[in-house]
Amino acid sequence: MSNFLNGLMRLRRGPWEMLATILIGLGVFMLMQPFVLWLYTYSFIVTLVGTVMFIIVSHFKE
Amino acid sequence: MTDTPATRAAQATPVGVARKIKGLSDRAIAWIFVGPTIFLLLAINIFPLIWTINLSFTNFRANRPNREVDYVGLRNYERILTDSDIWLNMQATAHFLFWTIFFQVLIGFTLAYLINKKFKGNDLWTTIIVLPMMLSPAVVGNFWKFLYQPQIGLFNYVVAFLSGKDPSSFEMLGSVQLAPWSIVIVDTWMWTPFVMLICLAGLRSIPDYIYEAAEVDRASKLRQFFTITIPMVLPFLMLAVLFRGIENFKMFDLVVQLTGGGPGSTTELTSINLKREAFEKWRTGYASAYAIILFVTVFGLASIYVKALNKVKER
Numbered sequence: 583m584s585n586f587l588n589g590l591m592r593l594r595r596g597p598w599e600m601l602a603t604i605l606i607g608l609g610v611f612m613l614m615q616p617f618v619l620w621l622y623t624y625s626f627i628v629t630l631v632g633t634v635m636f637i638i639v640s641h642f643k644e
Numbered sequence: 645m646t647d648t649p650a651t652r653a654a655q656a657t658p659v660g661v662a663r664k665i666k667g668l669s670d671r672a673i674a675w676i677f678v679g680p681t682i683f684l685l686l687a688i689n690i691f692p693l694i695w696t697i698n699l700s701f702t703n704f705r706a707n708r709p710n711r712e713v714d715y716v717g718l719r720n721y722e723r724i725l726t727d728s729d730i731w732l733n734m735q736a737t738a739h740f741l742f743w744t745i746f747f748q749v750l751i752g753f754t755l756a757y758l759i760n761k762k763f764k765g766n767d768l769w770t771t772i773i774v775l776p777m778m779l780s781p782a783v784v785g786n787f788w789k790f791l792y793q794p795q796i797g798l799f800n801y802v803v804a805f806l807s808g809k810d811p812s813s814f815e816m817l818g819s820v821q822l823a824p825w826s827i828v829i830v831d832t833w834m835w836t837p838f839v840m841l842i843c844l845a846g847l848r849s850i851p852d853y854i855y856e857a858a859e860v861d862r863a864s865k866l867r868q869f870f871t872i873t874i875p876m877v878l879p880f881l882m883l884a885v886l887f888r889g890i891e892n893f894k895m896f897d898l899v900v901q902l903t904g905g906g907p908g909s910t911t912e913l914t915s916i917n918l919k920r921e922a923f924e925k926w927r928t929g930y931a932s933a934y935a936i937i938l939f940v941t942v943f944g945l946a947s948i949y950v951k952a953l954n955k956v957k958e959r
Contacts (some may be wrong), residue, residue: 598953604945613941614738622734623725626937633944 599638605632679881693939700933707926713860720933728769730934732909735918738951739824740913741892745885747832753881754840755871760839760847777837788830792816793900817903823911827899832893839884847873864936881951886949893942914938 589597612621619636654662654696668676694843699719724730725947759770776784791799804811816826850872858868896915901906905912905920924930 602705603948603951606948610945616738616742617729619726619731622731626721626725626940629944630940633940633947636867636944636947641761 584614593637594640595642595644598642599636600634602639603637603638605629656691691821694933696935700936701930702929704929704932705926706928707920712905716929720930722928723936724934728803729909730914733912733914736824736909736911737893737913740895740911741889743825743828744831744835744892745888747828748836748839748888749885751832751883752836752884753843755836755840756843756847758846774837776834779834781897782836782901784830784834785898788826788833789817789902792826794818807893818907820907820910823903823907827902827911830902831895831898834898835888835891839881839888842880842884842887843877846877849880860890882949885945886953889949890942890946893938893945909918 586600590601605628608643609625609627609632612625612628615621701715701717702713703716703720755773759766759773778896788799791797792815794815797816799816800811801813803809803814814822816822854872854876855868860873863871865952882922894915895913896919899911899913900916903911906918909917914934915938918931918934921927921934
């Protein structure tokens with residue numbers, strides 16, 4: 583966990599890509615889940631933030 | 645000068661053009677060749693994407709092109725993301741996506757594993773299994789419609805034979821409970837061969853000496869399957885899941901032919917709903933926002949898969 587946080591602080595690709603991946607996965611789950619409407623409402627913004635983050639952080643150093 | 649294809653091509657170039665090219669650098673010549681492709685890519689892919697993003701913030705209607713267009717900000721997105729009917733369409737898509745990928749991977753991998761065992765008539769069986777994939781979705785949709793007929797459909801008779809029920813007592817396409825499964829069955833029937841072919845390529849790429857070494861180490865068949873076969877086929881399987889996931893997320897033709905989105909809207913997938921908004925209700929701005937939401941979702945998923953695929957390849 584400390585390695586992950588350290589990587590985030592030092593702007594390393596691995597942990598940031600992991601964070602973006604979690605956001606995209608969460609967004610897609612929120613978009614298609616059958617439980618709560620407000621999760622669906624906020625799904626797009628979560629997916630969009632994750633996707634844009636993924637594009638940016640894939641240019642970070644390893 | 646020797647007579648080679650290159651010299652012949654050089655001689656065929658008109659003198660004026662040859663004189664102009666002579667002064668160009670290699671980089672400039674490369675740009676001349678790549679330029680038309682880049683231009684086409686920009687014109688066909690990038691420009692419509694930017695235009696769609698722009699339209700998604702307006703109340704533009706394509707059937708009233710002369711009407712004044714107002715910028716409505718994020719209102720289209722807000723309306724889509726608070727609409728419980730579209731939420732139901734998303735759930736129908738999720739059901740379709742999950743179960744088709746699940747069955748296609750399961751059956752496709754099993755078939756590939758069996759076909760990979762050398763037996764008589766192996767190639768003939770491969771050809772027969774691959775046939776559904778080569779048919780047009782419109783044709784497949786139409787003939788499965790006949791197969792699903794409660795009175796004359798072969799599918800109902802087979803189910804009736806196995807379950808002892810009356811063939812006309814259930815209707816696959818007309819029932820709210822069965823219709824979502826009917827489209828899953830047809831898509832699985834049609835596209836399992838595709839997953840099978842990809843898995844077969846993966847299985848055939850595993851060198852025999854790895855299994856021989858495992859035999860020498862007295863590894864059981866089950867152990868060989870889980871420690872050699874599955875890890876080495878995994879990148880291929882992930883590729884198949886990526887392809888089928890993206891394809892099925894935008895599935896349209898097959899479902900329109902089979903159910904037309906019905907009964908009610910139980911099989912109305914997002915792409916069918918999007919087409920209705922864009923070309924039946926003519927709410928172009930609204931439909932553009934809808935398309936952008938779907939695009940971002942597919943783009944995000946594709947990014948994750950490509951990353952995962954690269955990681956598996958590195959192992």
